[in-house]
Amino acid sequence: MHGETKNDVGSPEGMVIRKRRKGIYILPNLFTLAALFGGFYAVVMAMNDRFDQAAVGIFCAMVLDSLDGRVARMTNTQSAFGEQMDSLSDMVSFGAAPALIAYEWALKGLGRWGWVAAFVYCACAALRLARFNVNTAVVDKRYFQGLPSPAAAALVAGFIWLMTEAGIEGPAVAWPMFALALYAGLTMVTNVPFYSFKDVQMKRSVPFIVIVLIALGIAVITIHPAAVLFGLFVVYGISGYLVYGWRKTKGVQTSVISTSTDEPDERGLHK
DSSP, X not given: OTTOOGGGTTSXXXXXXXXXXXXXXHHHHHHHHHHHHHHHHHHHHHHTTOHHHHHHHHHHHHHHHHHHHXXXXXXXXXXXXXXXHHHHHHIIIIIIHHHHHHHHHTGGGGTHHHHHHHHHHHXXXXXXXXXXXXXXXXXXXXXXXXXXXXXXHHHHHHHHHXXXXXXXXXXXXXXXXXXXXXXXXXXXXXXXXXXXXXXXXXTSOOOHHHHHHHHHHHHHHHHSHHHHHHHHHHHHHHHHHHHHHHXXXXXXXXXXXXXXXXXXXXXXXXX
């Protein structure tokens, strides 16, 4: 038939079947973009020597990043595009931004050692995010494999925020920042298990006392946000090694990987 088009082959006469264009879900990606802006804002503030505001930008990005996935699951708007967008946003907000802020704040005074520490942190964040994307289907959902990048960024940003508010800067914090950047970076690429809190059911009813404790927790944070938040993430940053040591002592499997992937072959890394 000369009047037949590619779109109506096999369709009832006079009907044209058009392929539906794939769109992008707005709501979860708005949270992702907002988290990305938090990282960008942090870098801009660091360039203007507003390191306390830079740290706040990182923490805001962390909160927004924790919401985009939950919003996507609650509204059934998960997509491959959203997953890739989230990873790119995380690399900026929790990889490049903390490294650049730490370098501008203190590491620059150490010369080559300073940019080495900043680069190691940034590179480890990229490696951690890539491994997370590859191993998503085989990791025990209750645990992260290595320190999650938002928590690593919170360690770096929390230390900067705390020291800036205390008026401690310059050479006095250069080497502590060096050690913390290396610790946070290298811990991201270990196989140490960190609790993910993903098995906490937000829709489940809880006793009244839980709400009271949450309110008290918020009140404590508002007393001195920098000190409390940094302290919380220091505890979390150590908790993985405590869990690893406890499992090793009890003879329990320490790896959170149940089955290795084919590409890349990481079987030797999960023992």
